[in-house]
Amino acid sequence: MCKVVCVTALTLCENAHKQLEKIAESGADMLVLRAKELTEDEYKKLAARVMEMFAESSTKVVLHNFVGAALELGAECIHLPLGVLRGLDDDTKSKFRLIGASCHSTEDALEAQTLGAGYVTAGHVFKTDCKKGLAGRGLDFVRKVSGAVDIPVYGIGGISPENAGKVIRAGADGVCVMSGFMSGEPHMLTEKLREVMNMRITGDKLRLYAITDPALVKERGIVSCVESALKGGANIIQLRDKQCGHEGLVAQARELLPVCHKYGAPLIVNDDWQAAIEAGADGVHVGIEDAPVDEIRAKAGGGFMIGATAKTVAQAQNAQAAGADYLGVGALFPSPTKTNAIPVSKALFSEIAGAVSIPCVAIGGISLENIGTLAGMGAEGFAVVSAVFGADDIESRTARLKELISGMF
Incomplete structure (x- = not known):
């Protein structure tokens, strides 16, 4: 089954705590806890609260970027920029059950796979407010990345229920959605994404x-x-x-x-x-x-x-x-x-x-x-x-x- 991944942008939430509680019950496969606006100490405190909140949830929590905080909290999963992944030694990598990496080219994806990533995000696929002024890399980019590596590829960037099915049919194993999860009812979004991704014909x-x-x-x-x-x-x-x-x-x-x-x-x-x-x-x-x-x-x-x-x-x-x-x-x-x-x-x-x-x-x-x-x-x-x-x-x-x-x- 294709994966639904929520990537946080908590500054978009009216009430971040309440929205995270909803996401914990949404049925999404993963929550990548992204908070670039925080220092590592601030992030560690947030991550501790979120890991506790999601302890009984079917949604897997994946910490983001801060390796030290993740190790201190005993996190099993982390998502990293490729540059950070390059700097990790094998002993540190072994502390995590799953490592994901952000990739922006086929070469990035191949390198991430070689470095031990268990999945990659490929983007940005479509035009998005997070990358203002930049055109999306498109579905051909998803096809090339998906065809180049053996690990799961999750499309990211401007993805919604209206275009998620196209990303899957281009070869992705799932989609990452940010702003859509930061307001409204996350369980409805998850259901709609699953509906369009798991079609009778591809x-x-x-x-x-x-x-x-x-x-x-x-x-x-x-x-x-x-x-x-x-x-x-x-x-x-x-x-x-x-x-x-x-x-x-x-x-x-x-x-x-x-x-x-x-x-x-x-x-x-x-x-x-x-x-x-x-x-x-x-x-x-x-x-x-x-x-x-x-x-x-x-x-x-x-x-x-x-x-x-x-x-x-x-x-x-x-x-x-x-x-x-x-x-x-x-x-x-x-x-x-x-x-x-x-x-x-x-x-x-x-x-x-x-x-x-x-x-x-x-x-x-x-x-x-x-x-x-x-x-x-x-x-x-x-x-x-x-x-x-x-x-x-x-x-x-x-x-x-x-x-x-x-x-x-």
Whole structure:
């Protein structure tokens, strides 16, 4: 489970003692007791009170910066700037069960890991008042740090329930939140963060989203074509057949389900959520004019995946509020399978992706030739139809697309 870490900034609290009591009951995984405005003696007194306050709490207290105070108090956990960690000898490090370190580059994270850190914070990810005038390092920074080290990476800086899911899908193992915990009801914040971080579908399962088309499959057979796409690296399959009817969709989905699961890929049925449930598929994708997401969620339950089409910020936010797990946003290019599709510009896609916390998948006319132009707009996956199932060699074409997509993350 992804971790929720509270980092204190007690000067932001109206009543610091009362807020800390609330945090102790919030269910957060860790409290990093940060108080840069205090001297070490002042900090030691504060830390002693906080450790006593959290003695029965499930939230682990991690002291910050002052090694001497932590040793005197017998603290098991400490978080350090990298410069302080560099100066610790092995004997001092051995006194702590867990050491965390603040990192601002991949090189920092690798060094912290070598020096014995059990986790690192990577930031700042987004623009934040704590770093006024500085742009956030962004999600690509989180991806690079997370991919470089074997220890947990927690994103920090400007993180809220609106963007925490994106940080996790970029590879982080948890998030650190400061100002959000310093007022209001911390338990509600923790619940919301856990909700968006532990989604039914994550970006890595949406990277290459292959959608079937019977006109392209023809006599080759849908099972054979889908398995070829999966062998090539497709992450998720959508069964789309507007002509076969409910019973036909159920029969095809039942055939495809064991093949998809053999390769660890979810199977989504287009439009007909009842067929998806009847066949045991993993979920459904619905268009703007199909059954409402909230009605499907109410009937299908929490474990059923729901994707929804969105072409505006309002549609995206409404779908997310209704319980959608991801969005299909497009058409980015003219599409041979949907000739009347309303175009969506890259700028609008970025605006939509920035307005929601669930993953957004780009769709519409995407091909080998143009997919590279979609980098950097916030897409967490790319849906293709003819680019995969229109190829003579489906496996090779899929593998090439997957290679191009992998280079974008």
